[in-house]
Amino acid sequence: MDALLIMVVSFIGYIFMYQVYGRFIGKKIFKLAQGAEVPSVVMEDGVDYVPTKKEVIFGHHFTSIAGTGPIVGPAIAIIWGWVPAMIWVFFGSIFMGAVHDFGALIISMRNQGKSIADYTSKYVNNRTRFFFFLIVFLELWIVIAVFGLVIAVVFAMYPTSVFPVWCEVAIALYLGYAIYKQGKSIITWSIIAVVLMYVTVFIGAVLPIKMPTIAGIPPTGVWTIVLLIYAFIASTLPVTTLLQPRDFINSHQLMIVMVLLMIGVVFSAFFANLSIVAPAVQMNPAQAPPMWPFLFITIACGAISGFHSLVSSGTSAKQVRYETDSLFVGYGSMLMEGALATLVIIAVAAGIGMGYVTKSGETLMGVAAWTTHYSSWAAAAGLGSKVAAFVDGSANMLAAFGIPASIAVVIMGVFVASFAGTTLDTATRIQRYILSELFDSVKLTALTGKYVTTFLAVGTALLLAFATGPSGNGALKLWPLFGAVNQTLAGLALIIITLYLKDKGGVKWMISGIPAVFMMVMTIWALILNQGSFGTAHNTLLQVVNAIILILAVWITVEGVLRFFTVTPGGEIASEHR
Template structure:
């Protein structure tokens, strides 16, 4: 029963926070106005700037920010005990993550849908803008290089998820075209799409489709990375309404209903126990089988600061500021929708992370098959979490959640194969939506960086600039190709400590992946810096962002300062990782110094380039 009470308590906390703290931010701090003219209307081009209903933008935003982060992070952080992980997820989502996402979205709405990196150039200075954009470029390159590997690994682990994920693409295109041409009510198409997607989960691994899935699962990592990057290129350059929006929207329908099924299964398991492992066997009672607090697991780093780096998505993630200011701000048609999309999506992700924790610390106890042997209770948990090394691999983390959540679904009578396939689709779909959104965001960052060195946009320049080689990167196609090529080149590099081989190709993103958690959280701190200065310049209260700002600048820097000596003392030194880590800390210190020097000079002084009142209301 404790598991059920935790789920209910967390869900209630998120709802109360949305209707109290979130509403206060929207009305009293950000002064959201229903009649304000949003960038989607003012700059409408039906490519990136497209006025869209808040339900569809929520679907895009939620699936883009969630990714695999709120799954793999909490699934390993429970090694320090379920209570620290739960507290960080709930409190972090409400007071840090949701404020970060909501604030970045509003600031971008008030700045023509520009990214926080570009906005930093006005609210702080041009040097900070360039430094910020460089950090964004590095973080997004790692995401693009690694997420192809993540999706390929999930497909290899759960081949039954392949066909359902592939079929989502033509369904999304059909809905996108239908809505764009007809502009009719979305209810019936949504129900049809949702029904078809669930049918593909149930029957997508039967008959010849089973052989098809097995064949695709056998493809090499580098093949999958290439396929996924090509898909990301296409999704990035197409109009946002044709694929990105509808795919994220229908994904959100499937993913949210899947989360609903997990909750219903958790309810049922709390009262009647888990599904009998074999016919005639007793039901295993639902109980937490993991320790409440375990500050020193075997081989694990210190709980502080690494808990706050391990759980990023699900509490706060710097990547979210890119989605808020890169894509979602260009689609909202009403300012007042920002609370629902920005704050609401983050607390929904926090609830997802809560369910992941419960699936790993209680759902696994209902039954886990390890090496052909059925384990239950505490033994099922310890078999997955014997040491940090045994639990830290992608397969182990995803597997713990999938098996635990599938146990909840089996209580409802779903066959084990369908339950596992549905959870595999959930993980792969989250990763896929993050990948294509990250590619579009990287395109914006490349264009902004190239524009810095070329001067203005491609439409502003004269023919005399035509021979500047960077000019091509200010173009949508050129910037996207550049982003894909860089990501592919990194992915194709040898695995750290190994010679290049076809079997290793595609895993090169692992070179910088150990630093991604800290870089990602640092990005959140830097986004808070932009939000803080934007409010400070307008005489708004900043206490609610200043405290998260300090926390999110200290924790990732602390983690990197601990890790750099360890990497230097390793037998096989990863100099690329070490060099970029040192450079990242230097960039952070530089930006902090710039901010401290500027802070007392700009209170109540709006930045130059501020949008005039008639453009925002």
């Protein structure tokens, strides 16, 4: 019953805070206006700038920011206990993450849909803008390479998910054609699309597809190449061709999975004795870094994530049709992600106790199941381990109300792979925007075309992926840096939002200023600790890159603070096109 109580109380809390705190920020802080000019209308081009219904753009935005982030973060951070994980997800998403996502979205919409890295020059200076570009490029470079690997690993672990995931692409292409070319009903045809997708799930359960080794390249390497080629094609197509319809399907898939998980929690609580088997608090788990500050670095998506500011200001700001829609898209999506992270915490803190099969084939129950999987930081930190903890725990809860375990595993495997695919698509498209803006700023206009910039985005990710061999997992060499890089970006985005609000006068800036201080303290603290641990391990590569990130983070923070004290309310930095 403890798991059920956590779910009910937190979900009520998310709904209440959206209606109260979210609407307060939209109306009183950012002063949203229904008739304000927006980039999707003013700069409409049918490719990137496309005015879109808020329900559709919500689906795109949510599936882009979520990916596997709210799964892998809580699935490893639970090692410090479910209480700190749950507190950070709940309060972080409401007071930090949602403010961060919504603020980045609305400021970008008031700056021609430019990325947060690009409009940094307006709110700080050109030097800071260039440094911001470097951090953003590094983050997206790692994301593209790693998420290609994430999907490859899911395909290898759950070959029954391969057929449904690729069928979803074909279904999405037709859905986009039916809606935008034939004028079909979005609701009706999206429901048809989702039904078809779940038909492929049942087919996939009896038709597993295993990638063979090709030319000496193992399956994960082959899949990584295929997925990066797909990312190139998907990110250069108009958003209405694949990105929007696929994300609309995924948003429905999310709703279905979340409903199934909620039903699973209820049934398991009443009929299968679902209870939390993870410790409430565990300050010193074996081999783990200290909870402070690493809890706030490990759980990013689900609480606050810098990557979200890139989605808000990279793709979503170019598609929101009315300024007032931005609250639902930006703030609402983050709270939905918090709800998903809550279900993940329940799955890995309680669901795993309903049955866990060890590598030796032994089935463990209760506390024994949890302690075996989370015996140490190293045991729980692997990519496959994180995914398995969520998929297996969720499948246990779905089985409580009659869904066969084999089908439940496919449903959850497809869910993880589909969301990772959306993040891969979006990250590649955003990297294209970032490179185009960067080349344009240094007058290299010949390199700003979408095919050139996309080739550079995918090509550099491919080089990183295969830097250590044919398995395609080269990006894992830099993965230990990702959490700190991502949360540094979140803190820097909050600094920009704070400067924007400072110019508006009064104490509005505190809405983002207090979260900005917290995030910069946590991330710089983590970067300093990382520098020491990388040095102790004699890992020169990570030590050098981490030092560069640390210097950039401190530099931009100092520049932001100095700028804060020179901003006068009503000054020139908040002059907007409307």
